Amino acid sequence: MVTTIRVTVWNEFRHERHMTEVANIYPEGIHATIAAALRKEEQIEVRTATLDEPEHGLTEDVLQNTDVLIWWGHSAHGEVADVIVDRLQQRVLGGMGLIALHSGHLSKIFTRLMGTSCDLKWRVGNDHERLWVVAPGHPIVERIGQYIELEHEEMYGEHFDIPQPDTLVLVSWFSGGEIFRSGCCYTRGQGKIFYFRPGHETFPTYHHPQVQRVIANAVRWAAPTYRTPLIYGNTAPLEK
Amino acid sequence: MVTTIRVTVWNEFRHERHMTEVANIYPEGIHATIAAALRKEEQIEVRTATLDEPEHGLTEDVLQNTDVLIWWGHSAHGEVADVIVDRLQQRVLGGMGLIALHSGHLSKIFTRLMGTSCDLKWRVGNDHERLWVVAPGHPIVERIGQYIELEHEEMYGEHFDIPQPDTLVLVSWFSGGEIFRSGCCYTRGQGKIFYFRPGHETFPTYHHPQVQRVIANAVRWAAPTYRTPLIYGNTAPLEK
């Protein structure tokens, strides 16, 4: 009954190639670090894809064989082709899980699925972040304990212009005085979506074991169920 | 403290001009019937707008002076200009209420705010509809009683591909065997959105006093609060 979950980790992969500061932390790219962590998990199969590949690495074939897509993007949201965004949206509505990380809040696919601006406050300073678990029985925070502590992170502050999450799992405290809804669950169509805040490119956040734990948990949570084809359109009355 | 709510009733206004069957029920258009009912309400001010007016009657000026927009569209969703949809979305996120009626589920503005296909099953047959109140304390169903009974209506059936409503207020029973989430509340940005199912153009649904009651209640519910300008972007740390 338990089957393998096929994950595609997508990364813009620009900062790592152009900024030494980032390359030092993620020499193979953020996607490679996330993928390596997931490969240690049982029954998860991982591939990666990046912006500058043909079709951004997100061909029909890749997506048909992806159960959960992880998304990291920041400076080049506008370069993602609309036709690919259409394809992603169809796949999520059809059941593919989506985990949007950090600055992915402004990605075309996330804002399209949310219907809002997804705007927020931010500061690249010297903030300390503490992500508090507010839904302790939720599978995404299994084995996380009370909170995750990140010594240095970019601050994201409210108001975060998203629809109220179906389930709010984590809320961040920042030393500079702000709070943020940092772990947010949604269902859109048959697809499950998790937004997870941390992961600015100049900090080693994706090497943090608890951050990796949340991402792996989220992959299991977002994996599609067996999908019955849905029927829409003109229909005859039922008996009785 | 109580101020006037400025409503704009928007209608595609095509069926009424081209189909005798519809013109007989709504000689001045569906918008005129809805507007006339709202004009009987205290502290509601009503104007109308239709697809074939310049800018579909939805100029910046009209929208800046609209607190709640009511939307009926069906056969010409594709003719609504994207630039107007952008404008509508900005206004809803900024606080304008939106009431999407019946076939408005597939309008560009509604699907954009939902992020899903908003598809459903349908049948123009001889269905009897009963809209059951499932949230009896909600202001939208004030003075509605247990249910609304509509002798003849088009059937809309599940699965309805919408995000789970923030509040589900009404669920329809159809004699042909289906059910439907018929009264659905959302907040997007600072704007409140209500989807209300009934109102096929070939039935006199918008003349029904309880249907008019729900629409008037929804106008009051969706009216914006006093809006504080929101602040996004780069921000300095706060004291303490």
Added chain:
Amino acid sequence: MVTTIRVTVWNEFRHERHMTEVANIYPEGIHATIAAALRKEEQIEVRTATLDEPEHGLTEDVLQNTDVLIWWGHSAHGEVADVIVDRLQQRVLGGMGLIALHSGHLSKIFTRLMGTSCDLKWRVGNDHERLWVVAPGHPIVERIGQYIELEHEEMYGEHFDIPQPDTLVLVSWFSGGEIFRSGCCYTRGQGKIFYFRPGHETFPTYHHPQVQRVIANAVRWAAPTYRTPLIYGNTAPLEK
């Protein structure tokens, strides 16, 4: 990683002993039928408990070794000792899953966890029920298709006085003209709760393969995650 889920199926077990009509359908009791179906599932371990056992079969030891409790009760809710209800509530808040079936809506444990009256309309007549899936990606309706059809069932009708479900999964259509929120998910404390409507004692509902499928799916959904002990009370400031 996948471990066995330990289920206790609890039944009032009175109707089956006193009414031939019921005994003919469930000769060993409703609990035995539900347990037998669950025993066919991989990695689910099942025991049963009934009202007239000492401590209603729900000793501390049994509950400490129960991951998910299934509850069927009807005519003797008042005979369930409050001290056992306290124990059940503690266990649910601590992570034990609870599946309340049919007339269990008025059980002490369900109403206590809901905080409302959980009252509803009902009719033991000749109703036909069709449970429509409104959340097709949800694990509880995996492999269910569009709806479950039950030829004969007791009717339960709205208003059902429950808190709005965290996720609404199924809505029933009844031939007599009513609808009902039939599959309702909640989280209380660390515990997951599923209310599932069908199962009047005079109908063979728990022999129905799709009803059994929903219950088995719900068991998997409601199984606790690994539980971190929660910390409450007086606390020192954190560093930073």
Added chain:
Amino acid sequence: MVTTIRVTVWNEFRHERHMTEVANIYPEGIHATIAAALRKEEQIEVRTATLDEPEHGLTEDVLQNTDVLIWWGHSAHGEVADVIVDRLQQRVLGGMGLIALHSGHLSKIFTRLMGTSCDLKWRVGNDHERLWVVAPGHPIVERIGQYIELEHEEMYGEHFDIPQPDTLVLVSWFSGGEIFRSGCCYTRGQGKIFYFRPGHETFPTYHHPQVQRVIANAVRWAAPTYRTPLIYGNTAPLEK
């Protein structure tokens, strides 16, 4: 159409009589301060009630003439008679609004309506609190701006063992490192419930104009709609 909202402000009223520190801040009692602020509002009528009055000041007659009940209790939750709690619960389910303040999270009426322990972390230290608005279009935070700043308050920290709010309106940041869901909306039966965190008796919190603004807004939000008597129990089939 706009009618007067009848508010009863209930207070345990013990600290103010026994602790000079508290009496200095609230010489007439916390209830008197809250009541005085509400009396400045249009179309709100206020009375008060306290624990040591007969029936705690909450007779049938008082409650039948109360649209919204505000509750402050702390050290004597156990002294509130269960028969009065039953009465309160019936009234809330029947439509009376309830605003539970601060340590009221452990009051019998609030925990009964929630179904959970409502436990939390706390610290009476030297914390600075900032309550961030996360639902800026919500009527409860009308004219509040981005946040409320309280120089000195008791800390309440997560995990707060409540059902996930129907709408989360405010989240607190504390200088000691914690966050807290500080403004939480629920509906139970026909009644609206708002939990609002601030207000430790040793701080002048209820003199703060924005705290008063939130309470007044919450009164308007929680006021009952016109109530249709609900019908439960055995029912005949409907026509069609």
